Amino acid sequence: MSNEKKVRVLVVDDSPFMRQLIGNIIGGSADLEVVGIARDGKEAVEKCRDLRPDVLTLDIEMPVMTGLEALAVIMRETPTPVVMVSSLTKAGAKETLQALEIGAIDFIAKPERAANTFDLAATILPKLRAAAGVVWPRAARRLEVGVPAPRTYDLVLIGCSTGGPAALQHIVPALPANSSLPVVIAQHIPGTFTGPMAQRLGQLGKVKVVEAQDGMPLTGGVVYIAPGGLHTVVRKDRLRCYLQVLPAEHVATPFRPSVDVLFKSAEEYGSSVLAVILTGMGQDGLEGAKVLHRAGAHILAESEESAIIYGMPRAVAEANLAHGVLSLRQITEFLQKAMQR
Numbered sequence: 001m002s003n004e005k006k007v008r009v010l011v012v013d014d015s016p017f018m019r020q021l022i023g024n025i026i027g028g029s030a031d032l033e034v035v036g037i038a039r040d041g042k043e044a045v046e047k048c049r050d051l052r053p054d055v056l057t058l059d060i061e062m063p064v065m066t067g068l069e070a071l072a073v074i075m076r077e078t079p080t081p082v083v084m085v086s087s088l089t090k091a092g093a094k095e096t097l098q099a100l101e102i103g104a105i106d107f108i109a110k111p112e113r114a115a116n117t118f119d120l121a122a123t124i125l126p127k128l129r130a131a132a133g134v135v136w137p138r139a140a141r142r143l144e145v146g147v148p149a150p151r152t153y154d155l156v157l158i159g160c161s162t163g164g165p166a167a168l169q170h171i172v173p174a175l176p177a178n179s180s181l182p183v184v185i186a187q188h189i190p191g192t193f194t195g196p197m198a199q200r201l202g203q204l205g206k207v208k209v210v211e212a213q214d215g216m217p218l219t220g221g222v223v224y225i226a227p228g229g230l231h232t233v234v235r236k237d238r239l240r241c242y243l244q245v246l247p248a249e250h251v252a253t254p255f256r257p258s259v260d261v262l263f264k265s266a267e268e269y270g271s272s273v274l275a276v277i278l279t280g281m282g283q284d285g286l287e288g289a290k291v292l293h294r295a296g297a298h299i300l301a302e303s304e305e306s307a308i309i310y311g312m313p314r315a316v317a318e319a320n321l322a323h324g325v326l327s328l329r330q331i332t333e334f335l336q337k338a339m340q341r
Contacts, residue, residue: 007132008035010056012044012070013085014063018110022057022085025121032128041065045073048080055081055132057124058104060095068098075103081131083124085110093193097200100165105131105308109190130162130281130309148324150338151298154272155218155234155241156181159259159288161188161280163308165197168278171332172223173205179339180220184212184234184243186257188280191229198225214245226257233265255284259312263288271296274338276331277322278302280312289321300324300331 009026011034013019019037026032036051038044042065048056056074060067067084074080084107086096096107106127111117160167164187175183189197194211201223202209210216212224212232218241226232231246231253244265248256259277263285266273275292277285279302289299301313301322306329317325326334 004031006031006033007129008033008051008054009128010034010036010038010044010047010051010053012038012041012056012062012067013059014039014061015059018059018085021111021117021120022124025124026128028121029125032125041067041070044070045077048074048078052078053080055083055128057085057108057128058082058099059085060092060099061087068095068102071099071102071104079103081105081134083108083127083131088112088190088192090192090196093190093196094200096193097165097197101169105134106162126281127162130311134308148298148300148334150334151274152272153181153274153298153338155266155269155274156183156335156338157234157262157266157273157275158183158185158278159187159262159276159280159285159312160185160278161255161259161282161284161309161312163279164188166308167302167328168197168201169204170328171335172201172207172209174332174336175205175207175223176336176339177206177208177221179207181339182218182220182241183223184218184226184232184262185223186226186232186259186262188255188257188284189228191227194225194227198223201225212243212245214243216243218242226262229256231261232257233262234269235265236268253284255282259285260288264291266297267291267295269295269297271298273297274300274335276300276302276335277313277316278328278331279307279309281309282311283315285312286315286319286321289316290319293321298323300326300334302331303327
């Protein structure tokens with residue numbers, strides 16, 4: 001990396017321990033560097049303005065000016081990719097979801113114990129690299145490409161990761177409440193975040209949004225959010241269609257809920273499935289999309305122009321599994337039409 005420009009990171013946290021921990025993790029990488037630290041939101045706004053970092057980590061609970069207040073100012077004055085640093089409490093979940101609405105790219109959870117600091121290192125570096133690669137401010141480009149016509153479906157599945165909460169806040173509130181189609185969403189997110197996320201999405205629109213629970217019947221016009229830390233699958237027998245929530249150890253995957261696990265479980269639904277893969281790092285959803293494609297399902301992938309992180313949808317598109325590669329706006333319009341049929 002000696003001849004390449006390092007990613008410049010501003011670390012913002014009122015905790016000396018967290019500043020040192022995050023700084024040491026970044027300092028130990030070959031491609032990132034700490035260009036400054038800030039102890040509160042006011043200082044963060046000033047240093048973001050002066051230093052122009054490529055990305056910043058931003059604590060939520062801080063004196064003088066909170067992380068949410070600072071984020072709003074930064075997005076308005078010097079738009080910069082931001083990764084929030086959050087507690088895993090329900091209050092922390094609500095504030096983090098607010099931050100994603102305001103414009104944060106992603107978030108990391110504060111380690112609850114010293115033993116979890118290794119997990120933080122494994123999480124924060126790829127998230128900072130991905131966030132730094134986001135073109136910011138994002139241009140709102142309108143793609144005019146061929147959009148496939150909706151078919152008749154029995155089930156809609158959506159998979160997403162980094163950038164997913166913001167994308168879902170665009171899609172879910174626009175869905176009709178009187179549809180006969182159930183929607184099941186697998187979003188990579190901690191377990192304590194799922195309930196607040198479902199509640200928030202439900203408040204933004206007319207469609208009913210719930211956190212999925214084991215044995216829940218699949219009902220038309222309801223959006224089910226797969227609980228974090230577990231796997232959710234769809235089942236059907238001669239009498240009903242329903243959800244099954246499985247323990248994390250059911251399948252060894254790096255993500256829980258896994259998009260692959262959800263998609264693969266819908267194989268028996270065949271051509272009556274509409275599967276959508278949205279923004280996210282990595283390739284979760286690729287293997288599941290292969291299974292659904294062979295079964296005759298209809299598959300859409302979000303385009304690079306609107307995806308915050310073009311990883312998961314790229315994998316599906318480049319494997320020639322997507323029947324359409326569409327912008328977020330086009331996917332929303334497609335779902336509206338499909339769910340009104």
